[in-house]
Amino acid sequence: MTDQPVYDSGLIAHGIDTTRPSVARVYDYFLGGKDNYESDRELYRQIMKVAPEAPEWARANRRWLKEVVTWLAEDRGVRRFIDAGSGLPTVENTHQIAQRANPACSVVYVDNDPSVVAHGRALLLDNDRTQFVAADLTEPDDVLADQAIADLLAPGEPVALVMALMLHHIADYDETLRIAERYVDALPPGSYLAITHACNPGDGGAVDVLVTELMEKVKHAFPTLAFRSVAEISSLFGGMEILDPGVVRLVDWHVPGGRVDEEPEPGVRDAIYGGVARKI
16 A cells, blocks of 8 residues: 555545545556555455456456557557556556667656556656656547647657557447547557457356446446447447457457467456557
8 A cells, every 4th residue: 555645534645535446546456556545455355256357357458558569669660659548657557668669669648547647747757758648538639639649649650549448437338439539530540549448248148247247346436337349349449440350358369460379268257358450
C-alpha cells in the first residue's frame, strides 16, 4: 500500500479518494503493484471469488502490450505512440518498450484517473520523449485538441494508438462506437489501432456464465463495465484493416505472420480479447 498521507475524508493529495475502488489501482494490484488501498483490495477479493484467473488476464494484457509495441516499433517503423487509458505506471510501460526498440520513439499517455495523473506525471521528469495528458477519453475532441496529442498526430508519420482495457468501461455501445470512430478519424493514414477489451461470447458457455456473474458482483463499483461480443469489439476498429489473427483471446494473439508460442490449456476461461488494425 502506498505511504501517502490519508486525510479523515479518505482523500489524499491530488484528490485521490481512497474509500472507493479505482479501476487503475485494482488493475495495479492484479499485477502485484503497491499503489492501492483497502477499498481496491476488497474489490479484488470479490473478483477473485468469481474469477480466480483474473490476475492472469491482467498479466496477459501486459504481455500483449509488450509484443504489440515491440513489433510496431521494430518491424513497422512506428515512432509515435499514444497510450489512451494507460493506467498506473508499472513494469514494462509503453514508453519503455517502444524506446528500447527505437530510442527515437515519442509516447504520450492519456488518463484522467487521479491516481494515474499523480504517478503518470513523474514520467516527464527524466524522459523528454514521453508526455502525460490528464484528460477524459470519453471526450475525444478535448483529448485531440491537446497540443501534445496534436503534435503527435501531425501528418507525416503513422501513429500507434493503444486502447488497452479501456473501452469496456463505457457502458453504452453506440457511445463507445462514436468515441472510437472519432479517434480513428484523427489517425494519419498508415496508423495502427490496438485494442484489448472484456468479452462475453454470449454462447451460454463457461465464459458467458463467468462474466455474467462477475458483472453482477462488481457493478456497484464499476457500473459502466460492459463485456461485449467479438463482433462488437471488432466494430470498434471502424473501417480499418484488422490484421491477422483477428480479434481473439489474448492467449491466441500473435504478431501477423508469427505464431503462438504456447498452446492454451483446454477449458481456459479467458474473457479478454484483443486485436490490431491498420488504417489504409
